[in-house]
Amino acid sequence: MPHVQGRIVTAGRAVGAGILAFAVLVAPRARAEDGYELWLRYRPISDAEVLARYRASISEVVFEASSPMLEAAREELRRGLRGLLDAEIPFVREATREGALVVWSSRPSTLAVSPSLRAQLRWAGAEGFVIRSEPIRGRPAMVIAANTNAGVLYGVFRFLRLLQTHESLQDLSIVEAPRVELRVLNHWDNLDRTVERGYAGFSLWDWHKLPDYLYPRYTDYARANASIGVNGTVLTNVNANATVLTPEYVRKVAALADVFRRWGIRVYLTARFSAPIEIGGLETADPLVPEVATWWKDKAAEIYRVIPDFGGFLVKANSEGQPGPQDYGRSHAEGANMLADAVAPHGGVVMWRAFVYSNEEPEDRAKQAWNEFTPLDGSFRSNVLIQVKNGPIDFQPREPFHPLFGAMPQTPLMMEFQITQEYLGQATHLAFLAPLYEEVLRADTYARGEGSLVSEVIDGTLHDYPRTGMAGVANTGTDRNWCGSVMACANWYAFGRLAWDPDLGSATIADEWLRMTFTSDPNFVEPVKTMMLASREAGVDYRTPLGLHHLMARGHHWGPGPWVSGGPRADWTSVYYHRADAEGIGFDRTRTGSDAVGQYFLPLPERWGRLETVPEKYLLWFHHVPWDHRMASGRTLWEELLHRYQRGVDAVRQMQRTWRSVDGMIDPERHEQVRAFLAIQEKEARWWRDACVLYFQTFSKRPIPDGYEPPAHTLEEYMAIQERPVPGL
Ligand code: GCV
Numbered sequence: 001m002p003h004v005q006g007r008i009v010t011a012g013r014a015v016g017a018g019i020l021a022f023a024v025l026v027a028p029r030a031r032a033e034d035g036y037e038l039w040l041r042y043r044p045i046s047d048a049e050v051l052a053r054y055r056a057s058i059s060e061v062v063f064e065a066s067s068p069m070l071e072a073a074r075e076e077l078r079r080g081l082r083g084l085l086d087a088e089i090p091f092v093r094e095a096t097r098e099g100a101l102v103v104w105s106s107r108p109s110t111l112a113v114s115p116s117l118r119a120q121l122r123w124a125g126a127e128g129f130v131i132r133s134e135p136i137r138g139r140p141a142m143v144i145a146a147n148t149n150a151g152v153l154y155g156v157f158r159f160l161r162l163l164q165t166h167e168s169l170q171d172l173s174i175v176e177a178p179r180v181e182l183r184v185l186n187h188w189d190n191l192d193r194t195v196e197r198g199y200a201g202f203s204l205w206d207w208h209k210l211p212d213y214l215y216p217r218y219t220d221y222a223r224a225n226a227s228i229g230v231n232g233t234v235l236t237n238v239n240a241n242a243t244v245l246t247p248e249y250v251r252k253v254a255a256l257a258d259v260f261r262r263w264g265i266r267v268y269l270t271a272r273f274s275a276p277i278e279i280g281g282l283e284t285a286d287p288l289v290p291e292v293a294t295w296w297k298d299k300a301a302e303i304y305r306v307i308p309d310f311g312g313f314l315v316k317a318n319s320e321g322q323p324g325p326q327d328y329g330r331s332h333a334e335g336a337n338m339l340a341d342a343v344a345p346h347g348g349v350v351m352w353r354a355f356v357y358s359n360e361e362p363e364d365r366a367k368q369a370w371n372e373f374t375p376l377d378g379s380f381r382s383n384v385l386i387q388v389k390n391g392p393i394d395f396q397p398r399e400p401f402h403p404l405f406g407a408m409p410q411t412p413l414m415m416e417f418q419i420t421q422e423y424l425g426q427a428t429h430l431a432f433l434a435p436l437y438e439e440v441l442r443a444d445t446y447a448r449g450e451g452s453l454v455s456e457v458i459d460g461t462l463h464d465y466p467r468t469g470m471a472g473v474a475n476t477g478t479d480r481n482w483c484g485s486v487m488a489c490a491n492w493y494a495f496g497r498l499a500w501d502p503d504l505g506s507a508t509i510a511d512e513w514l515r516m517t518f519t520s521d522p523n524f525v526e527p528v529k530t531m532m533l534a535s536r537e538a539g540v541d542y543r544t545p546l547g548l549h550h551l552m553a554r555g556h557h558w559g560p561g562p563w564v565s566g567g568p569r570a571d572w573t574s575v576y577y578h579r580a581d582a583e584g585i586g587f588d589r590t591r592t593g594s595d596a597v598g599q600y601f602l603p604l605p606e607r608w609g610r611l612e613t614v615p616e617k618y619l620l621w622f623h624h625v626p627w628d629h630r631m632a633s634g635r636t637l638w639e640e641l642l643h644r645y646q647r648g649v650d651a652v653r654q655m656q657r658t659w660r661s662v663d664g665m666i667d668p669e670r671h672e673q674v675r676a677f678l679a680i681q682e683k684e685a686r687w688w689r690d691a692c693v694l695y696f697q698t699f700s701k702r703p704i705p706d707g708y709e710p711p712a713h714t715l716e717e718y719m720a721i722q723e724r725p726v727p728g729l
Pocket of ligand 1: 188196197238239316320355394
C-alpha cells in the first residue's frame with residue numbers, strides 16, 4: 001500500500017477525525033507527513049476526473065535507458081507515474097498502443113522525426129527538452145525528447161510536473177531550455193558539520209563516514225535539485241577550510257560526486273587561498289610565485305583524476321578575514337586567473353566572489369565592491385565568473401540591486417542569492433523569497449539604455465557573456481524536512497526555477513510549489529499563495545521598512561539590534577547604516593553624501609538621488625530624511641515608519657488567519673508546524689517593531705500616536721535581551 005497516506009488525508013477531510021484514526025489502524029505503514037518528500041510527493045491525484053483523463057492518456061511507456069542518468073530518469077518516471085496515477089503503467093520496448101509515452105533518450109534515428117520536432121530539438125540545446133503530442137506509427141502518442149541525457153532527465157521531471165499540477169496533456173508542445181548555464185547551490189557547510197547561517201540542523205555531508213557510507217539522503221538531495229534544474233553544488237563554506245583539498249577529503253568528495261553525477265549535478269569546492277601554505281608546505285600563497293601556481297595546477301589535476309567532471313572552485317578572498325591575493329599586493333584578477341589556469345585544462349571554472357569590503361577603507365561599504373572590481377573588467381580569464389550578491393550590502397530583506405550588474409560588460413557576472421533566511425527570521429519566519437529574487441532580476445540597470453534588466457546580465461544576453469551562472473546559498477540540513485521549516489523549502493524550489501528561467505513570476509512558482517507540496521485544491525492553493533506572496537513584504541515592514549537596513553542584532557542576525565554600535569568594525573554596526581539623529585534618519589548616499597547612487601547608470605542617480613523621485617522602498621537607503629518629511633500618504637516620516645512597522649505585524653496576523661482557514665485541507669502534521677511557526681513569527685514581529693520604534697523614538701522625540709499598539713516592554717528591556725546560543729554561527 002504505497003500511497004496509503006494520501007487516501008487517509010482525503011478521508012480525514014471528508015468525514016472527520018474518527019475515520020482518520022480508523023484508517024491509521026488499518027494502514028500500519030502510513031507515515032505522518034514530515035516534509036521529507038518536498039515537492040516530489042507523487043501522491044495519487046485526488047481529482048477523479050483528472051486522474052481518469054491521465055490514466056486514459058498514458059497507456060504505456062517506452063524508455064530505453066543506456067546510462068546511469070537515463071536509468072535514474074526512467075526510475076523517477078516509473079515512481080512518479082505509479083504514485084500519481086496509482087496504477088502500474090507498463091514500461092515496454094516498443095510503442096504498440098494509442099497513448100504511449102515515448103522517451104527518446106538518444107537521437108531517434110529509427111523513427112521519422114517531423115521537421116518541427118527537429119527544429120525544437122535544435123532550440124533545446126544541451127540541457128533542454130521537448131515534450132509534445134506526436135503520432136508514433138500513426139497512433140496518438142506523447143514524446144519526451146532531448147539531445148542529451150540531462151535533457152531527458154529534465155524533461156521527465158517536467159512531464160511529472162504537468163501531472164502534479166494537473167495540466168492538460170492535450171496537444172502538448174513544450175520546448176524548454178535553461179537560460180543560465182551554471183545553476184548552483186552554495187553550501188556554507190563546515191567540515192565539522194556545522195552550517196554557517198544554517199537553521200536546519202547539521203550539514204548533509206557526513207564527512208566522517210564518507211566515502212564508505214552513503215546516506216540514501218544524498219540521492220534524494222540530488223533528485224530534488226535535478227527536479228528544479230540545479231546542476232551544481234558547492235559543498236563547502238566560502239569561509240573555507242583547506243583540509244577539504246587534501247587527498248583524504250578529495251576521496252570523500254568523489255564519493256558524493258559519484259552519487260550526484262547521475263542526477264546531472266557537478267560538485268565544486270571552495271578554495272582557501274592560503275591552502276598552499278596550510279596543506280602544501282609552501283611559504284607563500286602569492287599567486288605570482290611559480291611554485292604556488294604549480295601547486296594549484298597539481299592540486300587540480302589530482303582532483304580531476306578522481307572527479308573527472310569536477311566543476312571548479314568558488315573563492316571568497318580578502319573578505320571578512322579570508323586570505324587572498326591582496327595579502328601579497330596582487331589584484332583579484334591575478335588571484336582568480338592563477339586558479340582559473342589550474343582548472344582550465346580540465347574544463348573547470350572559478351567563481352570569484354565580489355563580496356568584498358574593508359573596515360580600513362573609509363568609503364561607504366555599499367560602494368566598495370564596485371570600486372574594486374570595475375577597473376578589473378576584461379582582465380579575467382574566460383573561465384572566471386564574478387559572483388555578485390543581489391545587493392551591495394548583504395542579503396538584507398530589501399536592497400536595491402548591486403551596482404556591479406551592468407557595469408562589467410567584459411566579465412561574466414553571476415548572481416548570488418541567499419536561500420537560507422539569515423536576515424529574514426531564519427527557520428521559523430515565513431518569507432517566500434521569490435518576490436525578492438524577482439524584484440532584483442526584473443530591475444532595470446539601464447546599462448545599455450532602458451530595458452537592460454538584471455536578468456539579462458545574468459542570462460548573458462545583455463553583454464553576450466560566454467558563461468552564465470546563478471548561485472543560491474542553501475538552506476538545507478539534516479532536519480527531516482530539509483530546510484528547518486516546511487515553508488522554507490519553497491525558497492529552494494524558487495531558486496532552482498528562477499535559475500532555469502529568470503523571467504518566471506513569483507505567483508507561478510508559488511502555485512506550482514503549493515500544488516506539488518500540498519494539494520491542488522484551489523480552496524487551499526489560492527489563499528496560501530496570496531499569503532506567501534505577501535510574506536516577504538511583511539518581513540521588510542516589521543524589520544527594515546522604507547529602505548532601512550542592517551538593523552539586526554550582532555552576530556546571529558536574528559532579532560532586532562538597531563542600537564548596535566562599537567565593537568571591532570563600524571561596518572558591522574547598525575548605527576553605521578541608519579544614522580538616526582535629532583534631525584532625521586537614513587544613509588545619505590546622494591551626490592552630496594557618499595554618492596553610492598552615482599555608481600548606477602543614468603537615469604537612476606537622478607531618480608534615486610532626489611527625495612521627490614526616489615521610490616519610498618529605497619528612501620532611507622539613499623537619503624537622510626527629516627522626521628517631519630511629508631510622505632506620499634500624507635503622513636510624516638515618523639508616522640509612516642510607525643505605520644509600516646505596524647503594517648508588518650498586521651500582515652503576519654493576516655497570515656495566521658489565512659492559515660487557520662485552511663485547517664483540515666492538508667495533513668495535520670505540516671499544518672501544525674506552520675501554525676506554530678507563524679505564532680513565533682507574530683511574537684517576533686512585535687519584538688522587532690517595538691524595539692525599533694522605541695529606539696528610533698529616542699532620536700525623533702515624537703510620540704507614538706493613538707491607534708498604535710503600545711510596546712510591551714521598555715527599550716532597556718529589549719536592549720538587554722541576549723539570545724545565546726543560536727544556531728548558524
Ligand atoms: C559565509 C555575511 C554572513 C557571513 C557570510 C558572509 C559571506 O557576512 O553573515 O556568515 O560568510 O556574509 O557571504 O561571505
